[in-house]
Amino acid sequence: MCIYKIFFKSKNENRKNSNREQNSEISTNDIINDLDINDDKDIETLLMKLSGRVKETNTNLINRGLKEILSDYSFDDLKLDDKSKKKILELKELAKNIENKIIKEPNYDATKNYKIDYANELNNEQLIAVTTTDIPLLVIAGAGSGKTRVITYKVCYLIENGVNPNSILLLTFTKKAAQEMLDRVNKLLKNKIGGNVLGGTFHSFANYILRRYSKVIGIKDNFTIIDTTDSADIFSLLKSELKINKKIDGKPFPDKKELQEITTKARNIETSINNVIDKFFYKYIDYTDEIITLIKYYEKYKKTFNLLDYDDLIIILRDNLRDNAGFLKAVQNEIEYVLVDEYQDTNTIQRDIADLIASKNEKITVVGDDAQSIYTFRGADYENILRFPQFHPNCGVVKLECNYRSNQNILYFINSIISNAQIGYKKNLYTNMQSSQKPIFKKFANERDEAKFIVDKILEIKGDILNYNDFAILTRAAWHSNVIQTELMARGIPFDVIGGIKFAERAHVKDIIAFLRIIINHIDAISWHRILQLIDGIGNVRATEIITSINKKNGIIEFSEFQNRKYYDELNRLENMYNKIINNDNIKIDEIFNLIYDFYIPLFKKNYGNYDEREQDLEVLRIITSNYESIEKFLDDFTLEPPNNKFHNGVFPGSKNNKDTVKVSTIHSAKGLEWNTVFIPHAIDGLFPSEKSLSTLEDLEEERRVFYVACSRAKENLFITIPVYLESYRGYTNKPSRFIYEIDPKFYFIEGND
DNA sequence: TAAGTTTTACTTTTT
């Protein structure tokens, strides 16, 4: 029995699809002729083939044992080009330099009367990392070596040495990570002082500063932060307005998402659009001019309507810190110490921000692990970590190599994975832990069998000793756990899904957010577009016309000039709604919601099917917002860190989730976490590493690091599994992940005969 | 110009 009601699914956003016939390219006869039918296994194979859209016949994995398969490595090795070779040499040189800067002894006064016994709770290197506060410090920490612990204790140490909590800046990868560390600080210091620390992501910090210093910077303080889908929607609008959407001799033009991707890539790795197209979107090289034109209009569009995208937040902050001495000084006066977590996943803009703020007296500590850099796809540059000494010549370095998380067998395994990396700073992770079991590798006929095995194992290992909380299923892509989720549900095992969830992108959720945004920024054109186009008779062109009129009146919402239009009644209703909200300074969030619903629900019912299912999302939104004092704060949080988990009964963002559940997560969302037992399903070459990352060495290296991050989450048990047949994706699997081939077989165990 | 219908091109990770 399933004890959770899922409030939304990530499927069926809109449109009912007609059932089209599958056009199979291979005929039944071909398949039968292709096979010798000798036993049950062959028949099973045949049935599988007939049922799916199998394009290629490959019985390789079905009939051969894993041992045999893994003994012949047949992947093309990617050649290093000269540029990469040079880079690797340079990085090696940098790594040597790091070695020279290692600090050997802590500068710790044990006679001081601290609340925390630092020397006792930290190992020698950790103690050095915590107590070195007079010079810039780079902490290179291997997986599970206690970097979270170091940062947490360092915050305490700073506070205990008289640093004002609200002048400590703690930059982490997610808001949640910062919150958890600061909660821990509170516990350690037995007070509530940690709550005053400025903790959050680079983006949330940028937002905080930009709004407060808007005058100095020359922007309005009520800007709307738009997410990537909003950006894409702007591109879509511009494409049709500028009529830049015609194919040239059948070659497709980038779609709205791709335009957004090109834009953000260029800005995050700080290079030209030309370069990005040349390197990453070569198929669009013929459209370079049109793309550049569109992006120019995109930038203008944002300016006109007071919109900032994610990249704007950090770029505007960096540029102003760099170019405006008065502003820099003001920010520096607020901040005494800068701590950066997950430094390997910062980009150059973020690096600059941290450096600039700390530049006055070099009070900065950065913590990271280049082997765990998994966000280069969005502009992160793990070289930041290796180059830290270049930017801070008088820095010290601490290396944490003692792993407190995983048992010896898992450690051998993960060390073996990362030893195959071509790029990177070598660390020698060791542990004092006892060994239990080697990581297990196993194949299954199909996804259902894989799922069953995982669920059975969870129950078996859990027994009466462990909790569901001790288990995680980590995947490269969110959909890799689909069948497993079904199985968990069928078996009544409570679980939470984290990552890959697109709550904020659901149409009706975006609608509500659009209504709210306009309250704050009356000329938020992209939100106006959403709302106006809900009304019958208003499309792209009419919406633009109305928005232009609002903008001309500086954001006054007044539609009398459209009196003769057939949809005026609806415009009038909208105008009245906003007047009620805007003219009442003391209006509560709940009342705002009621007014919006009064207007929206009729349109909502008309525009979308499956009303009941969607309505629950609206309820979720109401509950989330009820925790907020202001719409502004809610909108900022919702956009800066959109919910990435599913909401079950009683579990909402903001509410503490103390439920005992198995975690089903993408690897990217599992960063920094740990579990007793970790499963990595679908470890199939082409899925993990992803097919898209096979062509360049850099991409492949990153995939390996993702694999490394996944495996290094495990404390006691690690299971890696592959289904031979994937019903939902291309049928037969070719090979297990190449990362498994790379590992010395003595470090893992192949379960079963096959 | 809007709205509805058919075709095409895809399945990676997220602040």
Added chain:
DNA sequence: GTAAAACTTA
């Protein structure tokens, strides 16, 4: 088996 572009109709 979805989302967006392209095309068609009113």
